[in-house]
Amino acid sequence: MSNLVSKYKWILFDADETLFHFDAFSGLKLMFSRFNVEFSLDDFAAYQQINKPLWVDYQNGLINAAHLQHTRFTHWANKLSVTPQHLNSQFLAAMGDICQPLPGARELVDSLSGKVNLGIITNGFTELQSIRLSRTGFQDAFSPVVISEQLGKAKPDVAIFNHAFSLMGEPEKRQVLMVGDNLHSDIIGGINAGIDTCWLNHHGAAVSDDISPSYQVSNLTELQQLLLLS
Structure with a gap:
Protein backbone atom coordinates (compact mmCIF):
# COMPACT_ATOMS: atom_id res chain seq x y z
CA MET A 1 0.00 0.00 0.00
CA SER A 2 1.43 3.35 -0.99
CA ASN A 3 1.38 6.04 1.66
CA LEU A 4 -0.07 9.51 1.24
CA VAL A 5 3.26 11.24 0.76
CA SER A 6 3.71 9.37 -2.53
CA LYS A 7 0.74 11.36 -3.88
CA TYR A 8 2.76 14.59 -3.64
CA LYS A 9 6.00 15.80 -5.18
CA TRP A 10 5.95 19.00 -3.13
CA ILE A 11 4.89 19.93 0.39
CA LEU A 12 4.81 23.66 1.12
CA PHE A 13 4.80 24.86 4.72
CA ASP A 14 3.88 28.06 6.46
CA ALA A 15 6.57 29.09 8.99
CA ASP A 16 5.14 30.74 12.14
CA GLU A 17 3.17 28.31 14.33
CA THR A 18 3.49 25.65 11.64
CA LEU A 19 7.21 24.83 11.71
CA PHE A 20 8.36 27.30 14.37
CA HIS A 21 7.01 28.38 17.73
CA PHE A 22 6.19 32.09 17.56
CA ASP A 23 6.02 33.50 21.10
CA CYS A 99 13.30 30.58 18.13
CA GLN A 100 12.42 26.92 18.53
CA PRO A 101 10.96 24.42 16.07
CA LEU A 102 7.50 23.22 17.09
CA PRO A 103 7.34 19.76 18.70
CA GLY A 104 7.69 17.14 15.98
CA ALA A 105 9.01 19.58 13.35
CA ARG A 106 12.53 18.17 13.21
CA GLU A 107 11.31 14.58 13.08
CA LEU A 108 8.81 15.47 10.36
CA VAL A 109 11.38 17.25 8.20
CA ASP A 110 13.90 14.44 8.65
CA SER A 111 11.33 11.81 7.75
CA LEU A 112 10.22 13.65 4.59
CA SER A 113 13.66 14.63 3.32
CA GLY A 114 14.52 12.64 0.22
CA LYS A 115 10.91 11.47 -0.25
CA VAL A 116 9.33 14.77 -1.32
CA ASN A 117 10.46 18.34 -2.10
CA LEU A 118 9.89 20.78 0.78
CA GLY A 119 9.31 24.52 0.47
CA ILE A 120 8.14 27.43 2.63
CA ILE A 121 5.67 30.21 1.84
CA THR A 122 5.55 32.68 4.71
CA ASN A 123 4.02 36.06 5.48
CA GLY A 124 6.75 36.48 8.10
CA PHE A 125 9.66 38.84 7.58
CA THR A 126 12.97 38.18 5.84
CA GLU A 127 15.17 39.27 8.73
CA LEU A 128 13.71 36.62 11.04
CA GLN A 129 13.22 33.76 8.58
CA SER A 130 16.84 33.57 7.48
CA ILE A 131 18.16 33.69 11.07
CA ARG A 132 15.71 31.03 12.14
CA LEU A 133 16.33 28.62 9.27
CA SER A 134 20.05 28.91 9.89
CA ARG A 135 19.90 28.45 13.69
CA THR A 136 17.54 25.48 13.52
CA GLY A 137 19.62 23.79 10.81
CA PHE A 138 16.63 23.76 8.45
CA GLN A 139 18.13 25.99 5.76
CA ASP A 140 19.13 23.08 3.51
CA ALA A 141 15.80 21.26 3.87
CA PHE A 142 13.58 23.88 2.24
CA SER A 143 13.79 25.31 -1.27
CA PRO A 144 12.23 27.55 -2.32
CA VAL A 145 11.67 29.81 0.70
CA VAL A 146 9.16 32.41 -0.50
CA ILE A 147 8.78 35.44 1.78
CA SER A 148 5.91 37.86 1.25
CA GLU A 149 8.01 40.88 2.25
CA GLN A 150 10.34 40.25 -0.69
CA LEU A 151 7.56 39.68 -3.22
CA GLY A 152 5.22 42.45 -2.09
CA LYS A 153 2.28 40.02 -2.01
CA ALA A 154 1.08 38.09 1.04
CA LYS A 155 -0.95 34.90 1.47
CA PRO A 156 -3.80 34.36 0.65
CA ASP A 157 -3.01 36.27 -2.59
CA VAL A 158 -2.65 33.69 -5.36
CA ALA A 159 0.33 35.69 -6.70
CA ILE A 160 2.63 34.43 -3.92
CA PHE A 161 1.65 30.83 -4.67
CA ASN A 162 2.17 31.34 -8.41
CA HIS A 163 5.59 32.81 -7.68
CA ALA A 164 6.44 29.70 -5.65
CA PHE A 165 5.18 27.42 -8.44
CA SER A 166 7.45 29.16 -10.95
CA LEU A 167 10.46 28.61 -8.65
CA MET A 168 9.39 24.95 -8.33
CA GLY A 169 9.35 24.45 -12.10
CA GLU A 170 5.55 24.61 -12.47
CA PRO A 171 4.63 21.26 -10.89
CA GLU A 172 1.22 19.71 -11.46
CA LYS A 173 -1.02 21.26 -8.85
CA ARG A 174 -2.46 17.90 -7.80
CA GLN A 175 1.07 16.99 -6.66
CA VAL A 176 1.39 19.98 -4.29
CA LEU A 177 0.19 20.15 -0.65
CA MET A 178 0.10 23.33 1.47
CA VAL A 179 0.39 22.92 5.26
CA GLY A 180 -0.42 25.79 7.60
CA ASP A 181 -2.11 26.84 10.84
CA ASN A 182 -4.00 29.86 9.50
CA LEU A 183 -7.34 29.11 7.83
CA HIS A 184 -7.42 32.47 6.09
CA SER A 185 -3.91 32.86 4.71
CA ASP A 186 -2.74 29.25 4.35
CA ILE A 187 -5.87 27.21 3.65
CA ILE A 188 -7.94 29.69 1.64
CA GLY A 189 -4.74 30.74 -0.12
CA GLY A 190 -3.91 27.15 -1.04
CA ILE A 191 -7.47 26.38 -2.15
CA ASN A 192 -7.54 29.49 -4.34
CA ALA A 193 -4.20 28.45 -5.83
CA GLY A 194 -5.73 25.10 -6.79
CA ILE A 195 -3.72 22.82 -4.49
CA ASP A 196 -4.52 20.44 -1.64
CA THR A 197 -4.31 21.85 1.87
CA CYS A 198 -3.70 20.53 5.38
CA TRP A 199 -4.86 22.61 8.32
CA LEU A 200 -2.67 22.36 11.40
CA ASN A 201 -5.45 22.98 13.91
CA HIS A 202 -3.52 23.28 17.18
CA HIS A 203 -6.46 24.32 19.31
CA GLY A 204 -9.29 22.15 17.99
CA ALA A 205 -11.10 25.12 16.46
CA ALA A 206 -14.23 24.55 14.40
CA VAL A 207 -13.90 24.70 10.62
CA SER A 208 -16.22 27.26 9.07
CA ASP A 209 -18.71 25.88 6.56
CA ASP A 210 -17.19 27.73 3.62
CA ILE A 211 -13.58 26.51 4.13
CA SER A 212 -12.75 22.87 3.42
CA PRO A 213 -9.13 21.83 3.92
CA SER A 214 -8.21 18.51 2.28
CA TYR A 215 -6.83 17.24 5.61
CA GLN A 216 -6.77 18.37 9.23
CA VAL A 217 -4.27 17.47 11.98
CA SER A 218 -3.73 18.79 15.49
CA ASN A 219 0.08 18.57 15.58
CA LEU A 220 3.11 17.76 13.45
CA THR A 221 3.46 14.20 14.75
CA GLU A 222 -0.06 13.54 13.53
CA LEU A 223 0.89 15.08 10.17
CA GLN A 224 3.92 12.77 9.94
CA GLN A 225 1.68 9.75 10.58
CA LEU A 226 -0.90 10.97 8.05
CA LEU A 227 1.72 11.39 5.33
CA LEU A 228 3.91 8.36 5.95
CA LEU A 229 1.65 5.74 7.56
CA SER A 230 -1.65 6.28 5.74
Missing part, protein backbone atom coordinates in the same frame (compact mmCIF):
# COMPACT_ATOMS: atom_id res chain seq x y z
CA ALA A 24 5.69 37.23 20.45
CA PHE A 25 5.29 38.12 24.14
CA SER A 26 8.56 36.42 25.10
CA GLY A 27 10.30 38.05 22.14
CA LEU A 28 9.03 41.49 23.10
CA LYS A 29 9.95 40.96 26.77
CA LEU A 30 13.49 40.03 25.74
CA MET A 31 13.79 42.91 23.29
CA PHE A 32 12.51 45.53 25.75
CA SER A 33 14.69 44.14 28.56
CA ARG A 34 17.64 45.16 26.37
CA PHE A 35 16.28 48.72 26.64
CA ASN A 36 15.89 48.26 30.44
CA VAL A 37 12.10 48.24 30.08
CA GLU A 38 9.88 45.76 31.92
CA PHE A 39 7.31 44.76 29.26
CA SER A 40 4.06 43.61 30.91
CA LEU A 41 1.06 41.60 29.75
CA ASP A 42 -0.90 44.87 29.70
CA ASP A 43 1.74 46.34 27.41
CA PHE A 44 1.41 43.27 25.20
CA ALA A 45 -2.38 43.61 25.06
CA ALA A 46 -2.00 47.25 23.96
CA TYR A 47 0.60 46.21 21.35
CA GLN A 48 -1.70 43.50 19.97
CA GLN A 49 -4.58 45.97 19.65
CA ILE A 50 -2.43 47.76 17.08
CA ASN A 51 -0.56 44.76 15.67
CA LYS A 52 -3.42 42.35 14.93
CA PRO A 53 -5.48 44.67 12.68
CA LEU A 54 -2.27 45.58 10.82
CA TRP A 55 -1.70 41.89 10.02
CA VAL A 56 -5.25 41.59 8.67
CA ASP A 57 -4.66 44.65 6.46
CA TYR A 58 -1.33 43.18 5.33
CA GLN A 59 -2.88 39.82 4.40
CA ASN A 60 -5.63 41.67 2.53
CA GLY A 61 -3.07 43.65 0.53
CA LEU A 62 -4.07 47.02 2.01
CA ILE A 63 -0.65 47.87 3.50
CA ASN A 64 2.92 46.75 2.86
CA ALA A 65 5.36 45.03 5.22
CA ALA A 66 7.25 48.23 6.04
CA HIS A 67 4.05 50.01 7.10
CA LEU A 68 3.13 47.11 9.40
CA GLN A 69 6.59 46.86 10.95
CA HIS A 70 6.89 50.58 11.62
CA THR A 71 3.34 51.37 12.73
CA ARG A 72 3.23 48.68 15.41
CA PHE A 73 6.28 50.22 17.14
CA THR A 74 5.57 53.96 16.68
CA HIS A 75 4.34 54.45 20.27
CA TRP A 76 7.36 52.72 21.83
CA ALA A 77 9.81 54.35 19.45
CA ASN A 78 8.60 57.79 20.55
CA LYS A 79 8.83 56.71 24.19
CA LEU A 80 12.40 55.38 23.84
CA SER A 81 13.61 58.05 21.38
CA VAL A 82 14.60 55.53 18.71
CA THR A 83 13.20 54.84 15.26
CA PRO A 84 10.38 52.32 14.72
CA GLN A 85 12.68 50.58 12.22
CA HIS A 86 15.30 50.08 14.93
CA LEU A 87 12.76 48.61 17.36
CA ASN A 88 11.36 46.31 14.70
CA SER A 89 14.84 45.08 13.84
CA GLN A 90 15.62 44.48 17.52
CA PHE A 91 12.34 42.59 17.92
CA LEU A 92 13.11 40.28 15.00
CA ALA A 93 16.61 39.71 16.41
CA ALA A 94 15.09 38.78 19.80
CA MET A 95 12.62 36.43 18.10
CA GLY A 96 15.58 34.82 16.36
CA ASP A 97 17.31 34.38 19.73
CA ILE A 98 14.36 32.48 21.24
